Amino acid sequence: MNKVGSRADGSANQNPSAADSWRQRGSDDRPLTMHTADDPAIAAPTLLTSARALIARDLRLLWRRRGDALLPALFALMVVMLFALALGGRRAVLAGHAVALLWVAVLLAGLLSLDSLFRGDAEDGSLELWLLAPVPLAWLVAVRTLTHWAATVLPLVLATPLLGELLHLPRAQLGVLVASLLLGTPLLSLLGAVVAALTVGMPRSGILVALLALPLYVPVLVFGAGSAAAFAQGLDPAGALLLLGAGLALALVLAPLAAAAAIRIALN
Amino acid sequence: MNPLLRWLHQLGSPPTFDRFAARWSPWGYGLGALAMAVGGYLALFVVPADYQQGDSFRILYVHVPSAWMSLAIFALMALYAAIALIWRIKLCEVLAMACAPSGAAFTLITLLTGSIWGRPMWGTWWDWDPRLTTELILLFLYLGVIGLYGAVDDRRSGARAAGLLAIVGVVLLPVIRYSVQWWNSLHQGQTIRLFGESSMDPSMIAPLWWMVIGTHLWFFGALLARARADNLRREAGKDWVSTRVGVRS
C-alpha cells in the first residue's frame, strides 16, 4: 500500500504537455472509453436530449402528484374571493378593478409556487446532478423554469376567463388581459427563478423570497396590468405589450444565466 | 507593476485594509460632518426663501443629496459586487455589503424628507409620486440585499449571493424607473413634481454642493468603518486580529 502524503513525494506532477499521446486519440471532449459502432448509445448528451430528459422527468413527477397541480389555481380563486368579499361584491366596483385584482392574484399564486421550482431538487441532491452534467446549467434552468411555468401558471392563465366572471370583468378587456398574462407570467417565472436560485439553500425563506421578488416584479405588473388598464381607458395597449414581449425575450436569455450563477453560489 | 495597481493589491490584504480604514474613516466622518454643517447653515439661514414655496423648500437640501446618494451607492455596490464575483476579490465582497446599510439609510431619508416636503403641496403625507415610488422600490432592493446577506450562514456565499442580487437590481433599476413613470402618467396624469426642471438660481446652488460633498465624505467614512468591522469579523481568530485588538501583544 503506497501512502501518498499531502506533499508530492515521488508522484510526478504532470505538466500539460506530457500526455500528448492521449490527446491525439481524438477530440479532448470524448470520454476515455470509446463507444463501439454496434451500440447506438447516448454518447454525449446534447441540449435537445437533456431537455427532453428533464421535461419527461418533470411531467412524470407532476403526474405522480397531480393533485398539487390545482393548488395555484385554488389560491388565485381564494384571493379573488377575499377581494370580492372585502370590496362589497357590487358589480360596478368589482368590474372597475377586475384587471388589477386578477393580475395580483395570478402574481401571488405564481410567487407561492416558486418555492417548488428548485427546492425538491436541492434537497435530494438532484441539483448536483444538474451541475455535473456536460450541458450548460443555464440551459437546464431555462427548461425547468418553463416547464414549471407551463405546469403551474399556464393553467391559471387559462382559467382567467372564469375568474374574470366572478369579478364581472368586462368582456372587451378579457383579450388584452389574457395576452398580457401570457407575456407577463413567463417573465415573472424567469425573474422568480433568479430569486428562487438565490435562496435555494435556505430552509425557511418564504418571506425573504417575496421581499426579493417584489422589486423585480414591479415593472412586469405595471406593464401587464397597465396594458389592460390603458385599453380600458381607450388607449393603445400595444406599446406596453411589446415592452413585455421584449422583456420576455431578454429574460429568456439572461435570467437562466443569472439563476445558474446563483445556484452555483448557493451550493458552495 | 503600476504603483496604483500595486497599492490596490496591497490594500486587498485584510491587515493592510484594517489599518487604512482605521486611519481614514474618522476623516471621512469629520470632514463630512463639517461640510454638511456648512451646507446646513447656508441652506437654513443664508439662502433666501423661495417665492413660491416659502421656507418649506429648504428641505430640498437634504432630500436631493440623499436621493443622489441612494442611487449612487446602489451603483457602487453593484460595481463592487461585479468585481468580487468576476475576480473573486474578498475585499470587494466586504465593501459591497458595507455599502448596503448606508444606501438604505439614505433611501429612507429621501423618502421621509420627500414626504415632508410634499405634504404642503399634496395635502397628504404620501402621494404616489413617480420619483418617490421608485425610491420606495429601491428601499426594498436594499433591504433584500441586506436580508439575503444576513440569512446565509457562510459569509462569503452570502456576500456573493447578495452581490448577484445587487447586480440584477442595478440592471433592472432603469426599467423599474421607466415603468413607474409610465404607470404614473397612465393613471394620474401630471402631478406636481417635487422639484421641476427649472434651473435654480446660482445663489441657491452653493449649499447644495456643500451637502453633496458632505454626504459623499460621510459615506466614505461610514463605508470604511463598516467594511473594517466586517473584515475583522471575518478574520476573527487570526493572529493579526488578536494583536491589533490588543488581546495579545
Add this chain to the structure above:
Amino acid sequence: MSTSTTPGPLLSVQGLRFARNERPVFGPLDFTVDAGQALLVRGDNGAGKTSLLQVLAGLLQPDAGHIAIGGRWTDNHARSRHIAYLGHLSALKADLTALENLRFACGLHGRRAQRSLQAALETTSLTDYDDAPVRTLSAGQKKRLSLARVWLSPAPLWLLDEPYANLDLDGIGLVNQLISTHLVDGGAALITTHGAYAAASVRMRELLL
C-alpha cells in the same frame, strides 16, 4: 471495451487548497491518479474528504491549485464529462421508479456504450424493484441504485464519497467488484471511507488528509 494505454495520469492535482469561512480545510495537495488506479482518501471526520471530492468534481471552487484531467488543465465545467460523482445525497427522485431515475440520469450525463438500464439493475441486484417508486426502497437499495447510475456513466473517473455507507456485506462486495471492474476497464476511482471495507485491489494507494 477498449483499455486506455495512455502513459499520462488520468487525474493530476497540483497545489490544491480549499478553505471554508477563512478556515483551511485541506491543502496544499499534490497527487496523481493513473488510469486503472484507485485512490483511497482516508481521514477523520471534518478532515475534508467530502470537500476534496466536491472540489475535484467541480461543485466547489478551490482557493488555489490546478486540476488536470487526461493531461489538460481544466476548469470546472470542462471536467464534468470525465467525472461520475457519488455524493452523500442520493440524487434520486422519491416519486419516480428506479428505471425512471436511471433514464433521467442517463439523459443528462450520457450512457456508457453497451450498458443498458436493465443491465444496470441486474448488476446491482435491483431487478425486482424496477417499477417501484424510490420512496419505497430501503437506504441500502437506494445506495445500490446510485451505484447503478455511476456504473452507467460514460465517464472514466469515479469520485465516490462513502460508497460503502448503508450497505450490507453483499453490498460492500458489490461496490468492490464494481470498482475493480472499472479499474480493469481503464477507469480510475477516488474513494472516501471511514472504515476498512475496501478490498485489496482498491486499497492500492492511500491519501491521508
